[in-house]
Amino acid sequence: MLDVTLANPRADRVKQVRALSGRSARSRHGLFLVEGPQGVREAVRWAPGRIRDVYLTAAAAGRYPEIVAAVDDAVGRGAPGETAAGGGSSGGTSNLRSHVATPEVLEAMSPDAQGVLAVLRVETPSLEQAVRGARLVAVLANVRDPGNAGTVIRAADAAGADVVVLAGESVDLHNPKTVRSTAGSLFHLPVVTGVPLSDVVAGVRGEGCQVLAADGAGDLDLDDLQDLPARPAEDRSADLSRPTAWIFGNEAWGLPADDRALADAVVRVPIRGRAESLNLATAATVCLYASSRAQRRGGAAGPSR
């Protein structure tokens, strides 16, 4: 599967890969980086058709045989979703190419690669497509910190959400730090970007989702909502067993009143101690797990996937 070893850390190819850590090169080329074995393993497994190149050191190729095998397998299968142009490709009918590189080349491409790195095509699903039939949606409104965004994507995946939306002026999904923080979850569920929050709300409502905003000053207490079976039948606001889209606000200023007003209800995670608040990712995880559990216990419908 492997080409000749890349050995020149000053080669144009190395500079081009390295440049993808910046937003302008990413938008210009429609490509982004996945750094490290966990991310690359998940990319090769779940999104082989979007991978253009995989770079590994010889040591990493030995340490992660499952990545090498999966790349070989994807090349052999012609990387589903890929056009089988194959001009100059290293094997099979795929555009996917893998390359052995010296540690110096890998280090020059990215200091965070731990010996393995992939270059993927940016492909963002449409909102309509992604939310079709969704029962649990996480919406981040104007989230700016790459690590927070990635951690919420990972937690949404773990909680069994169907889709994540980075709405409004949120951080770039393909920022290397965001990609790393998702720990591969970026390839497990659709992540929609660049849609105004009001469009997102309209889209998920059209699919029958209630819309809950998470905010420390919310009227409803998440713990009370989890006791819903014990609540009087007339009080069915914010029934966690229903299909739900959660909106989470910016890490510093939360959700402005205009954004909260888009929701059916505003829910607070109860603060029992003296903390002013939870951080964004931990609050989002508690909300998503509460929904996931209520949907599984309460609903007639089975797991969403």
Add this chain to the structure above:
Amino acid sequence: MLDVTLANPRADRVKQVRALSGRSARSRHGLFLVEGPQGVREAVRWAPGRIRDVYLTAAAAGRYPEIVAAVDDAVGRGAPGETAAGGGSSGGTSNLRSHVATPEVLEAMSPDAQGVLAVLRVETPSLEQAVRGARLVAVLANVRDPGNAGTVIRAADAAGADVVVLAGESVDLHNPKTVRSTAGSLFHLPVVTGVPLSDVVAGVRGEGCQVLAADGAGDLDLDDLQDLPARPAEDRSADLSRPTAWIFGNEAWGLPADDRALADAVVRVPIRGRAESLNLATAATVCLYASSRAQRRGGAAGPSR
């Protein structure tokens, strides 16, 4: 309340403060830094007796009048817990001193101070003292990432935990990044450090706590445990309404078998999607909130504080 303005960013005092971002200076002097308005506000409110100096720019003094007022108040009251030595102090009977400094001086002391910074005495509570009567304890075993440790302390505070323990070879609690990530929660509940995990387990058992280890491969599913009232009466293992100490492992390698064996039960947060795991802080938050909620609903005892 304010001394003359400190204007020389190369002064010895500035170097001494800056050095506290390193572990060796912290242990040598028994002092640590709290950077930024939120942390300093909480320190002044909850631990005035441990503060030695507060440094602010004139702009920050105007922007955060509540910090200036709280410092004045603490100085006036003689900063409870402080010996009233007062030699050379700026007023009252306290050792607490506040100083106006130029932006250059603040920046030289710490690039993360946002105009306000405090130097505090390190004071770590004993395990025995801290766990007395505790109903919810978070134990971090060999956690290495400063941000993770701080985020768990903040989440434990929010969930109403009584104490956090950084057991074994965990990150230094007074690392500036840990302190920042706690968002002041460091001053809201006792955080015990430097105790071997086995001693922690013995200590909390002595107070009547069950010990639950959180691990992705655990036998028990956290969601099932939350349905306890619906479980048969003979199955009272891991009753979340009981006083509980949770053990959370290292962010990369989790809890080794020896550590898991110290617990009464090993509990997994269910993974519904394709994620391999949650990150440490989000998993810990879900566990602590599940306990907190079960204790409030199920137990005869009221809130723990």
